[in-house]
Amino acid sequence: xxxxxxxxxxxxxxxxxxxxxxxxxxxxxxxxxxxxxxxxxxxxxxxxxxxxxxxxxxxxxxxxxxxxxxxxxxxxxxxxxxxxxxxxxxxxxxxxxxxxxxxxxxxxxxxxxxxxxxxxxxxxxxxxxxxxxxxxxxxxxxxxxxxxxxxxxxxxxxxxxxxxxxxxxxxxxxxxxxxxxxxxxxxxxxxxxxxxxxxxxxxxxxxxxxxxxxxxxxxxxxxxxxxxxxxxxxxxxxxxxxxxxxxxxxxxxxxxxxxxxxxxxxxxxxxxxxxxxxxxxxxxxxxxxxxxxxxxxxxxxxxxxxxxxxxxxxxxxxxxxxxxxxxxxxxxxxxxxxxxxxxxxxxxxxxxxxxxxxxxxxxxxxxxxxxxxxxxxxxxxxxxxxxx
Amino acid sequence: xxxxxxxxxxxxxxxxxxxxxxxxxxxxxxxxxxxxxxxxxxxxxxxxxxxxxxxxxxxxxxxxxxxxxxxxxxxxxxxxxxxxxxxxxxxxxxxxxxxxxxxxxxxxxxxxxxxxxxxxxxxxxxxxxxxxxxxxxxxxxxxxxxxxxxxxxxxxxxxxxxxxxxxxxxxxxxxxxxxxxxxxxxxxxxxxxxxxxxxxxxxxxxxxxxxxxxxxxxxxxxxxxxxxxxxxxxxxxxxxxxxxxxxxxxxxxxxxxxxxxxxxxxxxxxxxxxxxxxxxxxxxxxxxxxxxxxxxxxxxxxxxxxxxxxxxxxxxxxxxxxxxxxxxxxxxxxxxxxxxxxxxxxxxxxxxx
Numbered sequence: 001x002x003x004x005x006x007x008x009x010x011x012x013x014x015x016x017x018x019x020x021x022x023x024x025x026x027x028x029x030x031x032x033x034x035x036x037x038x039x040x041x042x043x044x045x046x047x048x049x050x051x052x053x054x055x056x057x058x059x060x061x062x063x064x065x066x067x068x069x070x071x072x073x074x075x076x077x078x079x080x081x082x083x084x085x086x087x088x089x090x091x092x093x094x095x096x097x098x099x100x101x102x103x104x105x106x107x108x109x110x111x112x113x114x115x116x117x118x119x120x121x122x123x124x125x126x127x128x129x130x131x132x133x134x135x136x137x138x139x140x141x142x143x144x145x146x147x148x149x150x151x152x153x154x155x156x157x158x159x160x161x162x163x164x165x166x167x168x169x170x171x172x173x174x175x176x177x178x179x180x181x182x183x184x185x186x187x188x189x190x191x192x193x194x195x196x197x198x199x200x201x202x203x204x205x206x207x208x209x210x211x212x213x214x215x216x217x218x219x220x221x222x223x224x225x226x227x228x229x230x231x232x233x234x235x236x237x238x239x240x241x242x243x244x245x246x247x248x249x250x251x252x253x254x255x256x257x258x259x260x261x262x263x264x265x266x267x268x269x270x271x272x273x274x275x276x277x278x279x280x281x282x283x284x285x286x287x288x289x290x291x292x293x294x295x296x297x298x299x300x301x302x303x304x305x306x307x308x309x310x311x312x313x314x315x316x317x318x319x320x321x322x323x324x325x326x327x328x329x330x331x332x333x334x335x336x337x338x339x340x341x342x343x344x345x346x347x348x349x350x351x352x353x354x355x356x357x358x359x360x361x362x363x364x365x366x367x368x369x370x371x372x373x374x375x376x377x378x379x380x381x382x383x384x385x386x387x388x
Numbered sequence: 389x390x391x392x393x394x395x396x397x398x399x400x401x402x403x404x405x406x407x408x409x410x411x412x413x414x415x416x417x418x419x420x421x422x423x424x425x426x427x428x429x430x431x432x433x434x435x436x437x438x439x440x441x442x443x444x445x446x447x448x449x450x451x452x453x454x455x456x457x458x459x460x461x462x463x464x465x466x467x468x469x470x471x472x473x474x475x476x477x478x479x480x481x482x483x484x485x486x487x488x489x490x491x492x493x494x495x496x497x498x499x500x501x502x503x504x505x506x507x508x509x510x511x512x513x514x515x516x517x518x519x520x521x522x523x524x525x526x527x528x529x530x531x532x533x534x535x536x537x538x539x540x541x542x543x544x545x546x547x548x549x550x551x552x553x554x555x556x557x558x559x560x561x562x563x564x565x566x567x568x569x570x571x572x573x574x575x576x577x578x579x580x581x582x583x584x585x586x587x588x589x590x591x592x593x594x595x596x597x598x599x600x601x602x603x604x605x606x607x608x609x610x611x612x613x614x615x616x617x618x619x620x621x622x623x624x625x626x627x628x629x630x631x632x633x634x635x636x637x638x639x640x641x642x643x644x645x646x647x648x649x650x651x652x653x654x655x656x657x658x659x660x661x662x663x664x665x666x667x668x669x670x671x672x673x674x675x676x677x678x679x680x681x682x683x684x685x686x687x688x689x690x691x692x693x694x695x696x697x698x699x700x701x702x703x704x705x706x707x708x709x710x711x712x713x714x715x716x717x718x719x720x721x722x723x724x725x726x727x728x729x730x731x732x733x734x735x736x737x738x739x740x741x
Contacts, residue, residue, distance in 0.1 A: 003486050024516060056448035057470065062519070063443035063511040064470060067725040070625045077643065080625040080730065081479065084442075084470035086449050092467055096479055103485035104389070125448055241436075241466035243456050256463035263465075371452045375466075 003102040005385050007224035007231035008346040010040025010217030016180040016331045019118035020211040025060060026072035029114050032213035033073060036110065040217040041228045044074035047217070048106035053083040053093030053113040054335030055370075056126075060119040073112065085239070087283070087370025089113060090214065090338025091377030094366075095237045097218050098379075102234075107220050114213035115333035122209050122334060141206060141286060143372055145198035147251040148288040152200065154252060155291075157306035159200060162287035163191040164309055166205040166329055169284070172316055173326025175355035180210040180331040205287035205329070212333035214340045221385070232346035235363070235386050236267030237379040244372035251373055257296040260376040265298070268363075268380040269387075273298045277380070278361040279348040280314075280322045281341040283368045284329055290314065290322060297367065316356065324348065324356040338368030342379055349383040392484045393608040393615030394477075394736065395601050397704030397711075398422035402565040402596035402692035405501040411445065415457040415497050415597045422599040423493070426611040430459050433601075434489025436466040437480040439473035439496035440696050443511055446502055454497060465489065472496065473598060473700030474623075474661075474722030474732050480602055481621055490607045497597035498696035505593045505695070513726065514628055525726065526590055530582040532635040532727045533666035537584055539636045542669045544584055548572035550665040551588040551690060558687025565592045565692040591663035596694030598701045616707035616718070616736040620648030623732035628725070635727055641674040644733040650675065650719050655735070657682045657709050657718040659702040663689040667728055671721060675733070685709070699723065703734055710738040 012035025014020070020028055029052075037043060050073050057063050066073075066082040073080065085092040090113035097111035126140055151157065167188045173179035186204075194204035224231040240260035242249070261273075270276045280299070284290045291305030299320060300308045308314060314322035323329070325344040328337050345366035347353040353361075362383045369376050398421035406414055423429060430436075436458060440451045451468045460466065469475045473496025480492035500508075506524035513519040536542050549572045558564035569575070569588070578586045601611070608615040624640035624647075626633055645651065658681050662668035668683070668690075677683060684690075686705040689698045699722025706720035717737045724730040 003488075056442050057511075058442060058448045060515070061511065062515045063508070064441060064724070065515075066471075067512055067625075067729055068514045068628045070729070071627050071629070075625050076627050077624060077640070079623050081475060081623075082470050083467065083479075084451070085468050086452060096467065096482070099479075099482045099486050099488075103482050105482060105485065239465055239467055240463040241455060241460055242463040243460050244452055246461065248461070254463075259463050371449060374452055374455075376463075 002388060004104050004220045006098045006101045006234040007219055008216050008381065009219050009224060009227035009231045010036040010042065011343045011347055012036030012039060012215045013178045013340065014213045016178055016210045016212035016333060018209065020116065025065060025116055026069055028116055028211065029069055029112055029213050030072050032215040033110060033112055036215035036217050042217060046108055047074060047110045049079040049100060049109045050075040051081045051083065051093055051097035051109060051111045053089040054115055055086060055089055058125045059122055060116050085370055085375045087334060088338050088368040088375040088377045089370060090336050090340065091342050091366060091368030092239055094216060094339055094342045095239060095377055095379065098234055098237055101218050101220050108223050109218045110215060111218060112213060112215040113336040113339035115335040116211045117209040117333060118211050141198040141201055144286055145201050148200060148286065151252045151288060151292050155303040155306060157291060160192065161291055161306040161309055162205045163188060165287035165290040167191050168315055169323050169327045169329040172324050172356055173330030176325045179326040180208050201286050207285040207328045207332035210331050210333040212331065212336050214336045214343050216343055229352065230350045232349045232381040233385045235380045235382050236264040238263035239377045241375050244374045252292060253296045254373045257369065257376045260378050261297045264378045264380050270380065274320060277363050277365050279324060279345065279358040279364040280320065281325060281344040281366050282322050283338060283341055284323060284327050285332060287329060321358045324353065324358055338377060341368055342366035346381050349381050390485050390487060390604055391617055392481055392602055392604050393617045394703065394707035395603045395608050395612035395615050396422045396425040397600045397708045398425065399563050399598040399701055399704060400596045401563050402594045402694050404565065404592065404594050406499055406595040407501060411454045411497050411499060412457040414595065415454055415495060418597045418599050419457055419495060422601055426601050428491065430464065433491050433493045434465065435480055435483045435492040436464050437476040437492065437494050438468045439471050439476035439700065440498060441470060443508055444498050444500060444695055472696050472722055472724055474703055477600060477700060477703055478621060478623060478732065481618060484602055484604045490604050492602040493599065494602065494700065495599035496697045496700045498694045499595040500593050500695050501595050526582050526585060528726045529664040530585045531630065533584050533664065535635045536666050536669060541636060542666065544576060545572060547589055547665040548575040550668050551575060554684060554687050554690040557685050558691035561686045561691065563692065564687045565594045567687065567691060589665040591689050591693035594692060594694055596692060596697050598697045598704055600700065600704050612711065614711055614713060614738045616710035616738060618734055619737050620735040622647035625730040628729060630727060636670065638670050638674040638728050638731060641671055641721065641731040641733065644731050645675050648733045648735045650733055650735050655681060655717045655719045657685065657706060657715040659686065659688065659706040659720045660684050661689050661699045661702045661722045663693045665690065670728065675719065699732065706736050710736055713741055
């Protein structure tokens with residue numbers, strides 16, 4: 001018996017911003033969930049199970065908040081599962097929910113990821129000193145900056161590549177009404193001259209801290225047939241993990257990322273990702289991760305990712321649009337960021353991405369990573385159901 | 389539906405304080421034992437899933453370091469739930485049902501000793517209305533126990549009997565933190581901890597780890613002489629607010645048991661995750677367990693309650709009883725949240741002997 005095909009029939013996001021003081025945690029998750037239900041034209045009663053994800057509980061100071069949120073998520077009397085795989089969690093959460101449909105345990109599942117970062121300070125939440133272990137030096141930027149420098153040294157990428165990515169993503173975000181940062185009138189020169197935070201990562205090449213949530217309704221073939229709008233079909237999904245720190249680790253292009261992409265392409269029948277994938281929602285919290293992941297995900301040969309960026313191919317109207325939504329660089333409610341990538345990929349193939357719609361997007365990749373480039377989760381979605 | 393079984397189970401010795409070992413060091417021997425039991429290495433496992441809580445560890449992303457205990461190289465297909473390991477087993481079971489993997493390693497660990505568990509668990513409550521009052525876990529369980537006594541469903545003497553039975557049963561469990569008990573009448577001589585609960589009504593606070601291996605179909609038969617087949621597995625959650633729940637009942641347990649097929653035919657063994665004596669009374673009723681059912685022969689959570697692992701241990705103990713031939717159809721239960729808010733039920737069966 002083969003797996004049940006999984007379809008995305010509802011997507012909802014909150015208004016992302018630095019501080020959503022107008023809503024509680026419960027209000028925040030309901031905003032996204034209700035929008036996803038409305039998109040699918042379903043009610044709470046149609047949902048069989050809820051799978052939620054978020055990054056560390058320390059970010060809001062609530063231990064296992066799914067317990068408190070059970071009511072707000074319409075989960076009472078239903079199965080409720082809480083996934084936590086660091087920054088990749090939004091993607092992993094969607095995949096766990098998708099598996100429940102694929103395994104025919106549930107027919108229609110609500111999956112949601114959130115972060116209300118204004119409740120605390122994410123940078124220091126990630127910088128706890130731990131005996132015998134290397135802390136994530138002064139936030140994620142401090143951890144990732146040396147790996148960006150390694151990438152530049154290894155590939156000979158010019159210093160300006162990162163700014164091109166940031167400039168592109170921030171302009172794309174102007175087309176996305178839900179995006180946190182709407183920097184009207186931003187110039188490339190302003191990005192290039194913004195303050196240096198963690199050399200070579202400048203302020204404007206860094207993701208913001210956002211409050212926000214993202215929700216999706218996943219369903220089976222029968223559910224998709226009843227959907228009011230075109231569904232996005234899941235063609236492959238995979239997770240891979242490797243240790244944060246060990247002697248053999250390649251931080252520039254972790255093997256877990258390469259293996260995860262290979263698995264998801266195999267499932268989706270993709271042999272030439274550059275040609276076969278029409279839009280990419282990639283987890284790029286620091287601008288330089290676009291060229292790095294372009295190589296890691298097989299869109300560019302090793303050492304060539306920065307050339308693809310410079311060619312303009314990853315612009316909204318390029319041959320391989322990357323982060324048409326504005327990406328993590330424009331909106332980063334950490335626990336939700338991965339799910340936003342997955343959901344934006346689904347929006348693209350549904351043709352529902354509005355102003356930032358990529359023309360004729362039939363196949364899209366959603367990508368997330370977390371920890372010290374340790375956890376990866378990805379899915380490929382398409383406008384047509386998978387064969388078989 | 390594809391057949392999936394628990395084929396191996398291992399746990400640590402549960403101790404009140406494990407300052408001498410890190411979480412990885414606590415987990416490592418357990419992972420080693422459970423994999424050796426089925427002759428597999430990490431590379432031979434199709435999917436790995438763990439359960440734990442950052443708040444117990446006192447640091448963000450604590451599970452990323454625990455993962456090192458698996459020896460996760462080359463990269464593995466892996467996930468984590470910020471819940472008891474019983475729910476990690478649920479995720480792994482789902483994965484095996486999609487046929488994307490034939491085997492799964494599930495593990496969990498929790499160290500309560502670095503902090504004050506009763507205070508830490510208050511951070512699990514509604515952050516706006518309840519958590520600011522710092523009502524600790526024992527006080528909340530006392531509310532539930534008092535509601536049960538007021539409803540005439542039990543009394544303090546009966547609860548002492550529950551404790552004595554559990555801790556006497558634990559004498560046969562080398563991993564238990566507490567084993568052996570005075571007579572129930574003697575237990576009642578102790579002062580109240582939080583009325584109506586005395587110390588014997590409450591679980592020991594301790595550290596521990598557990599792991600199981602799941603396998604599907606013929607792989608399970610190859611790895612285990614008598615696999616514990618998962619015939620049903622379901623979990624349900626109730627409202628968080630204590631004021632909107634009848635604390636003397638556990639409708640989520642009842643519903644999960646129904647969905648798992650627990651009532652389709654009788655079970656001979658039930659491993660219950662009932663940290664407090666009064667909760668065993670509630671769960672026995674919700675699960676319609678007769679006097680002929682062996683309840684928590686391991687001593688249950690009243691003998692060892694390592695947070696985040698205690699639920700997975702119930703599944704492991706029930707499966708181990710089937711592996712040994714001591715049970716043919718067993719029920720395992722896990723709980724999460726204050727006053728039994730969230731509950732998971734599994735029905736396990738062995739092939740006819």
